[in-house]
Amino acid sequence: MEPGRVSRRRDVLGLVAFVLLCFGTATLGRTATAHAVLDWYPALRKPSWTPPSWIFGPVWTALYGMMAVAGWLAWRDGRTRTATLVFLLQLFLNGAWSWVFFGARRPDLAFACVVALWLAIIATIAAFWRVSRMAVVLFVPYLAWVSFAAALNLAVVRLN
Amino acid sequence: MEPGRVSRRRDVLGLVAFVLLCFGTATLGRTATAHAVLDWYPALRKPSWTPPSWIFGPVWTALYGMMAVAGWLAWRDGRTRTATLVFLLQLFLNGAWSWVFFGARRPDLAFACVVALWLAIIATIAAFWRVSRMAVVLFVPYLAWVSFAAALNLAVVRLN
Numbered sequence: 001m002e003p004g005r006v007s008r009r010r011d012v013l014g015l016v017a018f019v020l021l022c023f024g025t026a027t028l029g030r031t032a033t034a035h036a037v038l039d040w041y042p043a044l045r046k047p048s049w050t051p052p053s054w055i056f057g058p059v060w061t062a063l064y065g066m067m068a069v070a071g072w073l074a075w076r077d078g079r080t081r082t083a084t085l086v087f088l089l090q091l092f093l094n095g096a097w098s099w100v101f102f103g104a105r106r107p108d109l110a111f112a113c114v115v116a117l118w119l120a121i122i123a124t125i126a127a128f129w130r131v132s133r134m135a136v137v138l139f140v141p142y143l144a145w146v147s148f149a150a151a152l153n154l155a156v157v158r159l160n
Numbered sequence: 161m162e163p164g165r166v167s168r169r170r171d172v173l174g175l176v177a178f179v180l181l182c183f184g185t186a187t188l189g190r191t192a193t194a195h196a197v198l199d200w201y202p203a204l205r206k207p208s209w210t211p212p213s214w215i216f217g218p219v220w221t222a223l224y225g226m227m228a229v230a231g232w233l234a235w236r237d238g239r240t241r242t243a244t245l246v247f248l249l250q251l252f253l254n255g256a257w258s259w260v261f262f263g264a265r266r267p268d269l270a271f272a273c274v275v276a277l278w279l280a281i282i283a284t285i286a287a288f289w290r291v292s293r294m295a296v297v298l299f300v301p302y303l304a305w306v307s308f309a310a311a312l313n314l315a316v317v318r319l320n
Contacts, residue, residue: 012229012294019179019225027221061187065179069172134172 015072022068025091026060029098036102044107045159050152063142067091070138074131083127083135090120107157114150121146175232182228185251186220189258196262204267205319210312223302227251230298234291243287243295250280267317274310281306 033041037053071091074083093116101110121143128135193201197213231251234243253276261270281303288295 009294012233012298015175015229016226016298019228020222023183023221023225024218027217030217057187057190058184061183062180065183066176068179069176073172134169138172138176 011076014076018072018075019068021088021091022064022071025095026064029095032098032103036105040105041102044156047152047155047159050155059145063145066138067142070128070132070135073135073138074128077131079131080127083124083131086120086124086127090117090124093117093120101153107153107160111150111153111157114146114153118143118146118150171236174236175228178232178235179228181248181251182224182231185255186224189255192258192263196265200265201262204316207312207315207319210315219305223305226298227302230288230292230295233295233298234288237291239291240287243284243291246280246284246287250277250284253277253280261313267313267320271310271313271317274306274313278303278306278310 041053071084071087074087077083093113097110097113097117100106100113121139125136125139125143128139201213231244231247234247237243253273257270257273257277260266260273281299285296285299285303288299
């Protein structure tokens with residue numbers, strides 16, 4: 001939090017916007033998964049190391065929360081717009097993945113999507129590095145989880 | 161954001177904690193509603209002015225987001241702990257309501273809970289008033305929605 005160039009109202013509204021953007025994407029994603037999670041997903045063949053289904057909700061809640069704060073920190077720094085742009089790109093790919101995997105029920109296309117998401121997260125971390133180390137730290141668990149999710153997605157493609 | 165007494169890491173961790181507390185409560189509440197929303201709730205008699213079910217998700221997402229930012233603003237001000245304490249009380253009552261209404265399927269007890277929540281929100285706004293006007297503004301839509309939800313809860317008690 002750098003004093004001097006801080007505009008209080010702008011910062012707070014920006015923070016609300018980032019929280020709503022991230023959890024709005026979460027809500028949209030949940031809409032896509034709602035039906036598929038009841039019938040289609042349980043019937044898929046999955047690898048032995050698939051986590052129990054109840055884990056995904058709390059994990060994503062935590063990751064979206066950290067993501068929102070990280071995006072806001074980089075945005076409010078103001079030194080570069082690149083960080084915000086790649087952040088928005090990764091958020092879009094994050095939402096798109098749910099729609100492709102669960103909405104369209106296409107794990108193969110979803111794998112392409114999650115690879116693009118993984119690259120966009122790396123790009124976001126690289127952009128964050130210049131403006132906020134705290135934002136980088138907040139993105140590390142997200143990168144780790146998406147790496148795991150990509151492996152799970154690939155295993156589902158192979159098994160079905 | 162007042163410079164001078166700001167500790168960067170503490171502020172950011174506090175923000176993450178407030179976002180996770182609020183959306184953690186949201187996730188717990190959703191767990192309580194999950195089954196009841198499929199069978200019990202649709203079968204209840206409801207007043208003509210009941211909103212369509214799909215509205216509740218996005219509205220609560222927006223309200224939890226504004227709530228998290230408001231709670232954080234008051235907490236980081238640091239002049240009083242009262243604001244944070246009543247904030248946590250209203251958050252607890254918020255989560256409890258979902259469990260009483262949908263989990264225990266007791267709209268009558270839930271009405272008592274939502275009245276307590278409404279009073280706790282008023283108390284939170286009063287405590288915010290001394291430390292952050294921005295936090296007050298962020299809580300106004302929440303107070304309005306809970307007022308409406310309390311009326312809806314009372315109507316459900318009377319009709320069933």
